[in-house]
Amino acid sequence: MSYKSDIEIAREAKKKPIQEIGARLDIPSDHLLPYGHDKAKVSQEFINSVQGNEDGKLILVTAINPTPAGEGKTTTTVGLGDGLNRxxxxxxxxxxxxxxxxxxxxxxxxxxxxxxxxxxxxxxxxHFTGDFHAITSAHNLLSAMIDNHVYWGNELAIDERRVVWRRVLDMNDRALRDIVTSLGGVANGFPRQTGFDITVASEVMAILCLASDLDDLQHRLGDIIVAYTRDKQPITCRDIKADGAMTVLLKDAMQPNLVQTLENNPAFVHGGPFANIAHGCNSVIATKTALKLADYVVTEAGFGADLGAEKFMNIKCRKAGIAPSAVVVVATVRAMKMNGGVAKADLGVENVEAVQKGCPNLGRHIENVKQFGVPVVVAINHFVTDTEAEIQAVQDYVTAQGSEAILCQHWARGSEGTEALATRVAEIADKGEGNFAPLYGDDMGLLEKVETIAKRIYRADEVLADQKIRNQLKEWEEAGYGKLPVCMAKTQYSFTTDPNRRGAPTGHSVPIREVRLSAGAGFVVVICGEIMTMPGLPRQPAAQAIHLNEQGEIEGLF
Structure with a gap:
């Protein structure tokens, strides 16, 4: 049996005008700022007008550690949203x-x-509605203004060796990780070593995703620490006087984007910090707006629950004052087999023993999510090669963990394939039996917060941090930043910092390579192992296969 590709299915979609989608959530058409016929931004004025509405129930979709077999977390998020509407x-x-x-x-x-x-x-x-371009421009405007300030006399006495604000680009480009700027003589400024991160790792991205409105956005932008003086006094974005212009660049990007599913259900798509190097959740303003307009809001947190869900609970929920009523952990039979030692080429062959051997990875995520006091359901994202015996093996394992696993066939059947999951999740959310709490309190020391995550979520024995890093964390605590949560930058492929260690390993260490203070976003980034804040392209990048066909349609993007 042959199946249509994602892009073939998407091209056949019977989309409705975006005003009709907005009407389903009672958003008047004059409060939708259209980008073409099928996408629009929701006005801040309308968002302000619904703040008195009661909140709906929040459902978080997370997953096991990703494997090359694919887990389908976003697919399940969309399928569950469609299923609830169904x-x-x-x-x-x-x-x-x-x-x-x-x-x-x-x-x-x-x-x-x-x-x-x-x-x-x-x-x-x-390019969507241009949000990422706006974030890139705002970030790099600040970079340009810092170097310009130094060039024109350096009134703030910035120590050029202690400029901590890098540049960003929304592209994987390893050549830009570590560079020297301002070569070429006096007219080009003072040469210094710096580098680029990918836009999704920018503190501006994190700020946009955590800010509640434009005033909050500008305040947070102003708080960004960009450099230090020779006596280690912090210099902020506000000192450089860039916060106002950056807010102007981000004015439209701050408004959530409304689009639709294939079944014409409303979807907010806004913000995009990576979960391995940033906090991995869509914007607070989109989530909170959706909660004011819908009875159930299905959202996702990136990669495995050890990253995305941990940051969703410890950073986003803490900052936004929200809490999930239920959590769905997505797993696949194929991924269980890979965790059980099966090579990708052999995933189509039934292997119940390998499924059982790989299930502890799923079990670890279930245990971890339950530590936050929220009920957990497992969604088995169905692949056509899955056998009944393999599916049963996952369900039996999950039952033994005190949870339940529900087979979902949304990829092939849309909302019809998630009716059972939607019904169960709605029941759990309506019961309201969760007792959500973050994993650590604000008053815990920064290193202790890192150790709490490393030991309770990653199941590590210890955190390895040299004296320089320990001193840096202590300095930030003394400067008043000790109450901030920590944002772990770690490989998504494993509970450890080694991407090749699958399953549910214990007895490992978490080495900290670097720490960065995101004072505007309101967290400390802790970079572990070999994780890169500017990824590189693989040997054969997807870009090699992307082109326009004779009909002018895009091929190879999916």
Whole structure:
């Protein structure tokens, strides 16, 4: 049996005008700022007007550690949102925007798949409404203004060796990780070593995703620490006087984007910090707006629950004052087999023993999510090669963990394939039995917060941090930043910092390579192992296969 590709399905979508989608959430058409016919931004004025509404129930979709077999977390998020609407619930979806870097690199698009997709798929995976370009421009405006300040006399006495604000680009480009700027003589400024990160790792991205409105945005931008003086006094974005102009560049990007699923259900797609190097959740303003407009809001947190869900709970929920009523952990039979030692080429062959051997990775994620006091359901994202015995093995394992696993066939059947999951998740959310709490309190020391995550989520024995890093954390605590949460930058492929260690390893160490203070976003970034804040392209990047066909349609993007 042959199946249509994601892009073929997306092209056949019977999209409705975006005003009709907005009407389903009672958003008047004059409060939708259209970008073409099928996407629009929601006005801040309208968002302000619904703040008195009661909040709906928040459902978080997370997953096991990603494998090359694919887990389908976004696909399941979309499928669950469609399923809730199918059973008569008023539901909306909140997901992140796609970054160009992975689209042209290895990861591909980020709008779901099969019959559980958000459209327009091509635009969402490329320039969309220009939010990422605005973030890149705002970030680099600040970079230019710092160097310009130094060039014109350095009134703030910035120590050029202690400029900590790098530049960003929404592309995977390893050549820019470590560079020297201002070569070429006096007219070009003072040469110094710096580098680029990918836009999704920018503190400006994190700030946009955590800010509640434009005033909060400008205040947070102003708090960004960009450099230090020779006596180690911090210099902020506000000192450079860049916060106002940056806010102007981000004015439209701050407004959430509304699009639709293949089944014409509303979806907010806004913001896009990576979960391995940033906090991995869509914007607070989109999530909180959706909660005011829908009875159920399905959102996702990037990569495995050890990264995305941990940061969703410890950073986003803490900052936004929200809490999930239920958590869905996505798993696949194929991924269980890979965790059980099966090579990708052999995944199509039934192997119940390998499934059972790989299930502890799923079990670890279930245990971890339960530590936050929220009920957990497992969604088995169905692949056509899965056998009944393999599916049963996963369900039996999950039952033994005190949870339940529900088979989902949304990829092939759309909302019809998630009715059972939607019904169960709605029941759990309506019961309201969760007792959510973050993993650590604000008053715990910064290193202790890192150790709490390393030991309780990664199940490590110890955190390895040299004296320089320990001193840096202590200095930040003394400067008043000790109450901030920590944002772990770690490989998504393993509970450890070694991407090749699958399963549920214990007895490992978590080495800290670097720490960065994101004073505007309100967290400390802790870079572990070999993780890069500027990824590189693979040997054969996806970009090699992307082109326009004779009909002028995009090929190879998915």
């Amino acid at each position: 059973i008569g619930k008023r539901a909306a979806i909140c997901i992140r925007e796609a970054s160009l870097g992975p689209c042209f690199g290895m990861k591909g698009g980020a709008a779901g798949g099969g019959y559980a997709q958000v459209v327009p798929m091509e635009e969402m995976n490329l």
